[in-house]
Amino acid sequence: MSSTSQDRDRDHLHPLFRAPFEQWLAAVQAWSKSRGIVPLAYETFRTAERQAYLYASGRTRPGPVITYTLDSAHELGVAGDWVPLVGGKQSWDVGLYNEIYAAVPPGAFGLETLDFERPHVQLRGVNGPNFNVSASVWAAVHGLRANVIVGSRWPVAAAPAPAVPDQRRRVFLRGAGKNGKNVLMTPPAAEYGGLMLTRLPTGQMQIGPLIQTIHEDGALGFERAE
Incomplete structure (x- = not known):
């Protein structure tokens, strides 16, 4: 995989984000099962090279504008992009995203969305309460380094049961x-x-x-x- 390739590996997510993200996806899956909708997480961690490559789209290389920043929560492993599959096909319908977010609020799981980028879900507070703080500032406060895969596993291993006294x-x-x-x-x-x-x-x-x-x-x- 090149440094600009899309990464879908959830094991590359930071555990701070992995746990609530998995729980939220499971809740979406449960809500949408009868509707034939399946949530697909299609991008997780990003390298600096990948973020710069996406940022260049619509600016220095042909294509639509994809991202607004070179300082993304993806580079900390605390954000994920997803898409609902309807009948096995990806749906980018904003109305469907809004319906799912209303039915299964990410905020109930410690997550937040971006109004201008509906597929994106991130750990709450990464860009401040008003979305005007750089992700790198949040990372410095919490001791995280950008573009370094911390990694996580799911489900989290359960603690061993206490020994029963004889x-x-x-x-x-x-x-x-x-x-x-x-x-x-x-x-x-x-x-x-x-x-x-x-x-x-x-x-x-x-x-x-x-x-x-x-x-x-x-x-x-x-x-x-x-």
């Missing part, structure tokens, strides 16, 4: 509670009867210099700590 290894401190009631030892360590009790990652309990093991049959085993 109930057979619960330890009660006899008579340590109010009115002499037994108390379940919940912290990883506690002092009881002049000895330090510590839960080990193995599920064993170290009691002073001894390590206690509760075997499968319920029997107790003790060994001296190294």
Whole structure:
């Protein structure tokens, strides 16, 4: 791929934008499914060379004016261009864009659109509240560098589920509670009867210099700590 080629790889989007963009596209897909409309993200990250190439259209090379800036949110990976496919064909109908934006507002997902460029969706606030701030200013404030692919993955990997404690290894401190009631030892360590009790990652309990093991049959085993 040359530096001026169109990039459709969503993995090249910045994670700040990737997550809300994917969620919004999924919502558009759900809303438009019965209408036979499929949202297609057709351009994501841009190099400086690609942005300059598009900017030259209608200015220094033949063609329509495509973009108004050489400082685009695409170069930060926080913008994407998309088009609705109707019957498998691209539709650039402004009325259809407006209908979709009204039905599934990008703002509800932390995104924003440009009135003069309907296919474009970007992270909210990149050009300031009045769209009069350079994307490079926003990037400097947020510590982002233009034309550098940070990259992202979707869906985001879920955090591992917390380990379920082995109930057979619960330890009660006899008579340590109010009115002499037994108390379940919940912290990883506690002092009881002049000895330090510590839960080990193995599920064993170290009691002073001894390590206690509760075997499968319920029997107790003790060994001296190294």
